[in-house]
Amino acid sequence: MTAGLFKVDYLDGEVLKWHATSDGVETVSNTDFTPTIYAIPDGDHSFEELADRLDPHPLAMDMQLEPWRRGWRHDPEPVLRIDVPDIDAVDELASHLRDIGRPGDVKCFNVDFSREFRYCLETGQTPDPARDLRTLGLTAPATAMVDDVLSKLSVDGERVSGSPEAVVERVDRALGRIDPDVLILSSSELVPALYDAADVVGRDDFDLGRRSGWQTLAGASTFESYGQVGHSPARYNVPGRAIIDRSNTFFYDQSGLQGILDLSRRSGKPLQELAWASIGNVLTAIQITESRELDVLTPWKSWRHEFFKSMRTLHEADRGGYTFAPDVGVHEDVHELDFSSLYPNIIVTRNISPETICCDCHDSEDVPGLGYSICDERGYLADVLEPLISDRDAIKAEIRETDDEGRKQALQQKSDAIKWILVSCFGYQGFSNAKFGRIECHEAINAYAREILLNAKQTLEANGWRVVHGIVDSLWVQANDGMAQTALEAVAREIFADAGIRLEYEGGFDWVAFVPMADSKAGALTKYFGRKHDGEYKFRGIEVRQHSTPPYVADCQRELIEVYDSTRTPEAVCDRLDRQLQRLRSGEVNPMDLVIEVRSSKRLEEYTQSTRSVAALERAEAAGIGREPGQPVEYVVVDESKSGRERVQLPHEGIEEYDAAFYATEVIRAAESVLSPSGWREETIREYLADRVEPTIGAF
Structure with missing residues (x-):
């Protein structure tokens, strides 16, 4: 058998295998293959x-x-x-x-x-x-x-x-x-x-x-x-x-x-097929390869029914991962701790698999809060995921040790690819079309995750640390001033001994800001930003991380965060914001830096309201590049006061002007994300800008 296979073609009754060998490319024909x-x-x-x-x-x-x-x-x-x-x-x-x-x-x-x-x-x-x-x-x-x-x-x-x-x-x-x-x-x-x-x-x-x-x-x-x-x-x-x-x-x-x-x-999927495959598709291929080695067939249609549950069990099971409401505001000297591959490690350490959950051979109540039994016999899902977990750990260790940048980049790509499989393996268990999924696996994993996170919180608090935020597999803590602190490394070892899953030190922040929800004082679960001890900024959920945000708005937000970091005053941030708005209103911004990208969810004729996205779709159709549902459409707002397709233009149309007032609102909303942890909402920002007469040094 020739090594180096990378491509398989079906051509005119024969299968052509293409092998990338050390000497070049070798082609092998198979005319006898019958599926x-x-x-x-x-x-x-x-x-x-x-x-x-x-x-x-x-x-x-x-x-x-x-x-x-x-x-x-x-x-x-x-x-x-x-x-x-x-x-x-x-x-x-x-x-x-x-x-x-x-x-x-x-x-x-x-x-x-x-x-x-x-x-x-x-x-x-x-x-x-x-x-x-x-x-x-x-x-x-x-x-x-x-x-x-x-x-x-x-x-x-x-x-x-x-x-x-x-x-x-x-x-x-x-x-x-x-x-x-x-x-x-x-x-x-x-x-x-x-x-x-x-x-x-x-x-x-x-x-x-x-x-x-x-x-x-x-x-x-x-x-x-x-x-x-x-x-x-x-x-x-x-x-x-x-x-x-x-x-x-x-x-x-x-x-x-x-x-x-x-x-x-x-997975056994050649390069071309893997390139277009979804995460679930690749995970299924890995499972199918494992099943083939054990003489297990793959069902055409998944027919695993959901087990009967009482209303109480349904209520407990349908809760998802645990989250602690973030403490809105700016917090100094915060540390982020993450469980290493929490969900896949729960699967492996607790032996959760479609054929082990609620098995007929045990009557134990193993899953916390749900009472599901889990068989002692090793499940196939643990066999699928354990090599991925251990290999990624080894790859990450090699990344830390190597000084070869080319080697480091290749290793990082491998680590990233495995990460996406591990991230999705849990959710895929609850997917109705999963070949080997079962909703009870999904529920059991969540139940264990909730227990692990709550136990970790209690252990941290008992050792002098205050949890300012926690979500699914991550915790943000700072020292509780009223107590002596045990070193985080020692606390992490204690949690590891209890949970059987490593709690890793992700990094420390000089400061981190948790953003409130747009229409409430409560904290948004996934919106925060801050500066790490190494000087790098970390952003999650705010405009700079959103695909639809125009580049200019994202750049403005980054700059405002830097100003806040250096001054810690909302006034200085607003002074810089004023300069950004002046540049926008004077027409100095390149229209290509104001492009908005969205994905259409329906066909053009199915929309009933005239939105900006609809206007962009109409222009695209007129240009012969109609967009299908799910495809991206890009546009620049040129006149928000108009109602038809004249309100926007597409990037290739040679845009010369833009609607400065529209984009000013977008920049101010991005500024609100920066300042809302300090108590400044959009109304306060606009009032401050309206009262300004002379620009201050902070604006430059």
Whole structure:
């Protein structure tokens, strides 16, 4: 078996495997691969009857009984293995099986796997390139898809210009010179756009891949997840090269290429599929890989029902993580303590897994407050997560020890990628479509987390520390002036001994400000900012961390925090704010620094009110770049007094003016976030600004 696999292509009845070896690229063809699904008849059907009904079906190539486990706590039992001729036949035959008899009479397994992942899983291969992969970046603005992609294309950051023939030639030369393994595209729509451009200029020999042609793997679609509308762009494929679509990749943005490659090896999903996959998709792949090694099949549809619960238990279970109301205000000499990977460590140390929770073999009341039992037999979820936890700890230790910046960056990308899997493993247990999830796991993890956080608070307070805020897995403490303090390192060791999960010192703050809610004096749970002992500022939840905040407003807020840090007076902050507003009102700000980005939640025709976002969508539609639900739309407010699409302009429209009054309000609201912990709300800020006559030194 050739090592270094990084890409799998299905082309004209054969599977092509691409291996990045130390000598270059090696291609291996497999013309005999037949995907496999499994079926178990329930109800009145027997295996013989099911096989008889499938025998004449042209897609059921071969059938035989094999011993498999339908679940983690099931013993091996006969299962009908069905080989199909090609990857496209999987869904068709599975749908046919589902329609046999009454709903649920036939249960199907190992159905909805992605293409490359299926091949690696069924042939026992791990995607793991044996050398660094070569990359080529192709970038064009969204308007290029409507106007002329050739006039606005950048190749590895260098703007391409000239005739269409020259531009196509420039891309072709870059492909030949670099011979990339990975194409990093600003949008996957560049694939058909470049092929169309090559056709127009008569370049029949142009190819983005290592073989001729390209494929459409999936069309664009809109989806809803956890109440948020998202958009999945069309996905394309070129032979021999993996595509990373920057408009449709979470892991590349969050963890870079090395993070993707590390998760690819762990999950069995080759690079291209992992780049567009969600966190839950990757976690499921890791679980499926684990289940395959233990002869456990993967259900097509999750059918784990929720256990019966009393109303009292439901009330206790549906509480989420524990939070302490933050003490609004500015606090000096604060220390932040975080439990290391709290939820995944709860899963591992408490052995929480779908097959261990509320098991039939125990009648104990293990989960605090809920009374659920947990089996002593090791659960599969602990086996899945423990290597991730220990490997990330080892990676973080290596980061601290190495002085090689390149090595440190690669390690950090791997650590970040694993972090996102660990962060999401808890919530995914409560996801209705999770292959191996169970809502009771989700509830039990929360119950343990609440108990651990409350016990930690009590231990800290008993040792002379006051908790000023706490949320889920983090605590902010400062010395209680009325008591002697035990060193935090010693307190953390005591909490570790009690909880079995490390409480780590995240960092100390010279000061930290907890922000009140907009319409209340109560503290906002996730809004704070402050300066750490090393001089770095930390922001959470305020405008500077919000994606929709224009760059100028974010820069203003950072500057106001710095002024507050150096002066500690609201008046000095307002003096600087006044200077920022003067610059804004005089027209000195670049309109591109005032761009607002939002995501549409509906189609344009479904909106009933004329908002700024609707105005931007109308302009985008008129420009031929209509946005689908879930896609971002950017705009600059040019005249808030108008009601139609004239109130905004899009970034590519050559904006010369902006609505200074609108953006002044946005800057003042950002200033309120800075000053509200000191008791200054928007009304007080405006009153102070209105009373000013001469600018003070603090304004500059």
